[in-house]
Amino acid sequence: MDRRRVLKATILGPLAAAGCSDEKPAPEERPSRAPRPTGPADWNALERGLDGTLIRPSDASYAQARRLHIPRFDGIEPAGIAYCETPQDVSECIAFATLQRIPVSVRCGGHSYAGWSTGTGLVVDVSPMDTVKRDGGNAIVGAGTRLIDLYAGLADHGVSVPAGSCPTVGVAGLTLGGGIGVTSRAYGLSCDVLASVQVVTADGRILTCDGERNPDLFWACRGGGGGNFGAVVSFTFRTHEIAEVTPFSVRWAWADAAAVIRGWQRWAPAAPDEVWTSLHLDTQPGQGTPSIEVIGVALADATGPMNALTAATGADPVSSTAQSRPYLDAMKFMGGCAGQTLEQCHAQGTLPGQRPGGGFPRTDYAGKSHIAYKPLTEAAINALLDRFDKGNDVQNRSVLMDAMGGAIGRIGPGDTAFPHRKGLFSVQYLAPDNAWLRATHAAMEPSMGGTAYVNYIDPDLKGWATAYYGPNLDRLRRTKAAHDPGRLFRFPQAL
Template sequence: MPSDRRDFLRLTAFAPLAAALPLGGGPLAALSAPRPADWAALGRGLDGRLVRPGDASYGAARRLYNPAFDDVRPAGIAYCANDADVAECVRFATRYDVPLAVRSGGHSYAGWSTGTGLVIDVSPMRSVRHSSGRAVVGAGAKLIDVYDRLAASGVSIPAGSCPTVGVSGLALGGGIGVVSRKYGLTCDVLESVRIVTASGATLTCDANHNADLYWASRGGGGGNFGVATSFTFRTHPIREVTVFFLRWPWAKARKVVAEWQKWAPAAPDALWSNLHLTREGGGPAVQVGGLYLGGRAACENLLDRLAGRIGATSSRYVRATSYRQAMMIMAGCSSYSVSQCHLPGSLPGQTRDGRLVRDTFEAKSHIAYRPLSSAGIATLVAKVAAPGDHAVLLDALGGAVGRVGPQATAFPHRAAVFSVQYYAHRAGRAAWLRDAHAAMTPHFGHHAYVNYIDPKLTGWRTAYYGPNAPRLARIKAKYDPARRFRFPQAI
């Protein structure tokens, strides 16, 4: 929609309000609630689409990835097509004091990418363009699409493995991913970001423009400072890589943990790995998986060093493959097409032939700054072996991640050796999570990852942001003094 038509609709829709307010240049007094006609005017003023209760697509539009939040009923979901749409929504929410939630992929562990007010969904802004070593990526692009489209140009960016996560939430919280040890976090290759702030202004933020907001956007968490609409990343060239999965009998679980935590963070930067301790759909299992940026022979040599310390594996899978296919394997989509590696549907970010399913879960996290002691290992293994449907996922850090200072970006956990995620399904999940996390806190300390946001975490400011929390608070006060962007753990 041309800006003149947008402004005409906005001004005529709110003409009665303007006439009723006193003159004097002060802020507009918020109405108690917008009327249906006000919502209709907002919808007409968007280039994108506003979905409201009663619309045919409302039931699907209001859902997040996690069905645990299906009872939340937003007053509206705005699928924003551009910066101007986002700004229009922010001004509308300010004018009527409507709560705002910001959604990219809908994976907020606490469900804070939805709410009872207006949800700004940036999924329509999903373009991916590459030129001269830079990728310009819309905030709503899903990771599997970013990988696929950049692979066509022979490049990629360091990012995560979950295919339907939106690039915005990942990058703003730091971005631990499958090539982080070689190329850094997602936020480490972020050169600029475009943000619509609480005032409705659209700012380009980089090292030379709005540098404080740029710093905060590199690990300060999504939804805190405004609505990110576009990112510019440095890319790296892609090549054939090797993926691997090794499993051992559960009786060796303690030995696997002890040896992996020494081997993985100290491995060559080209090798990234994770350790999964799971009890899902049967007895407990232990697996080391990962990716090596190189050929199979060199990868096998590194894996042999680990296996030689632990003992014979019960299964071993090592395969050289293309970078693009490696990302599909890590996404759990090795037998799917890229289109099928989405949630099914016709809304932005979905595909009609999508094969993925939503998942009901709860999660917590730690960031490990030192290896576990033998007592810590015994406690961790015992907690996973307990009855239930749960997992503990450890992702190796070190390498390029650790060569950035803890205050160079908002992400503070540069000295960490691995991240820890506790993930539980179905009945009893909350009790297991609470017990397992509490049992491991004496061993890991009070550090956590903001992208695994935890609504029950105490001391979350320090846990997520460490010494960077005070600076983030000052930036929040500067760009959002009225706290228009707020949720229970907003800065």
């Protein structure tokens, strides 16, 4: 027997040694935890057992490998970073971490707002598993795929999957938390088009999960948050046909901000499904006056939606733009790399997930969120605008309101783990300074009822479990107990 098989047989038991299982495990088949080792971790043995690459602090590429998208977490120093090329590599890492009692962090795009896709133990990075293949009406997508590669890999086939806009975000974290994107009102969240998922669980098994096989885990993977139940290595999505779409933008004077918010929140959640919009409040150093803008994507002509939006606000815009584009070009435009090559839409580097000619920048910020289940009152609108009128020329600060409704709301709150089906819009607060974020979030909390979106994970959030998961919390906790009773996969807000 080679070293990999010996390790799995010893630590994870006969089920893990067998490799892949599509059967729901019986309770008596669950392998026990190994005793605490008495010697130092044998990182060389782990490296020999991987098809991928293990990077340690003494390696030349370590400084780059340990970085996330957000620079404020650069001080975290993992003991090792494993770039896993296969599901078996992930299983090997789990066996090693179990034996050595080493903390495990699962990483793809590294965009976690709280930095929880890294840690001081073993980082299991799935970036090398980034293939995108069309299979009939489905797309089989490796968990390491970046969103720009998801769109590019399907563009030649004239199909896509509803997902986010930031090009370097990983498909895994986005989908596992729900996945709000620019076509979600038309086609649902990313998790809504998930047909199956392949997960490496804490006992090292590689499970295929869908409506019939391991259905509890499949349910949890559709909105239950990344890193809670195992390391996902592959997704199978149902695709939808898409060709050209029309991104558009409408800007108003700041003096009309209250009227714009008032009108947009009435119109946007009930707009035609083919229209998605996001209201942006922004300020920048030296800008003086904050800005207000609605950006959107229409699956057809945008003239009608833009006119309807303007009518709903009752305020004349100062500018507006609209241009029909092929879908891949539209997603580059929405993601901030319009006119650039596919390589340039990646982070710069030579490690998996990066490209030598990449130019997409890292960004330092923190975030908070709400889900609005009812329109903001006049008092809430005034409180929000007041936050921008305080020190607006000091920092880059933003509040983004993304319209929900449409296909998102036609699925029951308990049909998937994502509970916020009746939400009108999500609210994301972004800034580099936590003091402003906390004060702004607190000012809006009375209007939002203790809700939040798990993909905008917030380390300061009180009552986070209920805010993220609502009525689905108890079922998620039962699923966690069934598949990770020893809590191998844990972080400060893990279930």
